[in-house]
Amino acid sequence: MDAVPSHTGIAVIGAGLMGTATARALARRGHAVALFDRHAPGHRHGSSHGSARVVRRAYADTRHVRLTGRAMDLWRAAEDESGAALLRMTGGVDHGNADVDAIAAALETEDVPYESLTPAEAESRWPGARFEGRVLFHPEAGTVDSEAAMDAFTGLARRDGCTFHPDTPVLGISAEADHAVLTLPSGTVRADRVVVAAGAWAPALLDGVVPLPRLTVTQQQVFHFPRRALAADAPTVIHHRDPLTYSLAGGRDGGPGDGRKIAEFLDPLGGPVTPDTRSGAVDPRARERVTEYVREWFPGLEPEPFNEATCLYTSTDDEEFILDRKGPVVVCSPCSGHGAKYAPLIGELTADLAEDGTAPDPAFTLNPRRG
Numbered sequence: 001m002d003a004v005p006s007h008t009g010i011a012v013i014g015a016g017l018m019g020t021a022t023a024r025a026l027a028r029r030g031h032a033v034a035l036f037d038r039h040a041p042g043h044r045h046g047s048s049h050g051s052a053r054v055v056r057r058a059y060a061d062t063r064h065v066r067l068t069g070r071a072m073d074l075w076r077a078a079e080d081e082s083g084a085a086l087l088r089m090t091g092g093v094d095h096g097n098a099d100v101d102a103i104a105a106a107l108e109t110e111d112v113p114y115e116s117l118t119p120a121e122a123e124s125r126w127p128g129a130r131f132e133g134r135v136l137f138h139p140e141a142g143t144v145d146s147e148a149a150m151d152a153f154t155g156l157a158r159r160d161g162c163t164f165h166p167d168t169p170v171l172g173i174s175a176e177a178d179h180a181v182l183t184l185p186s187g188t189v190r191a192d193r194v195v196v197a198a199g200a201w202a203p204a205l206l207d208g209v210v211p212l213p214r215l216t217v218t219q220q221q222v223f224h225f226p227r228r229a230l231a232a233d234a235p236t237v238i239h240h241r242d243p244l245t246y247s248l249a250g251g252r253d254g255g256p257g258d259g260r261k262i263a264e265f266l267d268p269l270g271g272p273v274t275p276d277t278r279s280g281a282v283d284p285r286a287r288e289r290v291t292e293y294v295r296e297w298f299p300g301l302e303p304e305p306f307n308e309a310t311c312l313y314t315s316t317d318d319e320e321f322i323l324d325r326k327g328p329v330v331v332c333s334p335c336s337g338h339g340a341k342y343a344p345l346i347g348e349l350t351a352d353l354a355e356d357g358t359a360p361d362p363a364f365t366l367n368p369r370r371g
């Protein structure tokens with residue numbers, strides 16, 4: 001345990017994917033950084049636990065196609081710098097409703113290579129799955145090991161002098177004109193800047209400190225299914241239907257048989273929760289729906305879920321991120337169920353914000369009229 005400083009240059013609250021990526025970027029730039037988390041590394045109370053998240057370029061919004069490209073380059077740089085294998089490039093498939101056409105148009109505009117297939121062509125290529133409508137395959141997609149990434153970012157940040165304080169909840173923040181004071185159980189810390197990357201806890205921690213657009217916290221659940229046969233690496237699959245359903249290689253959570261992670265993007269029966277009121281239990285109705293989905297769309301999988309887990313989304317109404325600053329307080333809330341793939345880029349953009357206060361994108365501002 002590093003000693004808690006009484007004064008630091010930049011305090012980062014939250015050692016999830018976003019806080020660790022930010023601490024790493026700031027420490028590499030030579031700032032004095034102190035990274036706090038209320039839990040210990042490896043905890044499963046927030047949004048970043050587990051061994052696999054989808055990375056991909058396939059968005060209907062060209063802005064996000066460009067941002068994911070920058071993020072992908074930074075993931076590779078993080079692998080080189082840390083020596084950790086974080087990415088597993090399996091390629092990505094989008095199929096289903098008309099949203100797929102909008103995605104194809106955006107990939108075309110941004111010159112991102114992709115192929116269009118018929119369901120029959122896709123099924124002969126990936127016999128373990130079924131497809132419908134237009135099927136898009138783009139190679140610049142796969143998975144990132146979220147937990148390994150947090151370890152790598154934290155390791156790099158500490159190598160560059162960042163102090164790390166797990167099991168240390170920040171109880172409150174008071175913002176002055178040019179600095180902030182954090183209240184901890186053990187006393188206070190003065191920081192020239194504070195980055196709040198507190199995930200689902202951000203609304204409560206920033207209440208009365210920075211006005212936020214509406215943030216809705218929901219509990220989502222994921223399941224892993226055994227493969228019937230160890231076929232070649234199947235791509236990540238985004239099935240544009242209602243509810244949108246996604247699947248990817250599960251990584252460590254998939255076990256020695258490389259089981260597949262499958263989930264609905266948004267639980268249609270789930271309602272708003274808080275980190276304190278979330279049940280932490282999988283909804284049996286969701287398990288039934290997803291198992292039925294596997295029976296219909298993944299003949300290559302045993303429809304018997306294992307290793308299921310819950311996780312929290314912190315969503316804005318427009319599913320865009322919040323990356324902005326008010327005085328000495330930087331708000332880093334890039335989730336809405338799709339933030340992980342951007343983590344190293346979010347780290348750099350949040351570090352820029354802490355340094356010069358310019359919001360990286362008008363869509364990411366604190367403007368309460370958003371959404």
Ligand SMILES: Cc1cc2nc3c(=O)[nH]c(=O)nc-3n(C[C@H](O)[C@H](O)[C@H](O)COP(=O)(O)OP(=O)(O)OC[C@H]3O[C@@H](n4cnc5c(N)ncnc54)[C@H](O)[C@@H]3O)c2cc1C
Nearest residue numbers: 014016017018038046047048054170199201311339340341
């Ligand atoms: C089921 C699920 C599947 C997902 N799949 C994908 C995917 O495939 N691809 C993708 O790109 N994205 C995906 N996402 C989204 C992505 O995982 C999140 O956007 C990302 O993990 C958010 O990270 P975070 O650091 O903001 O939050 P968190 O990881 O929750 O980190 C916040 C941290 O702040 C700490 N904290 C909170 N309050 C305090 C306090 N007062 N003092 C000190 N510490 C505090 C918490 O302990 C926590 O560690 C998924 C999310 C979920 C839930």
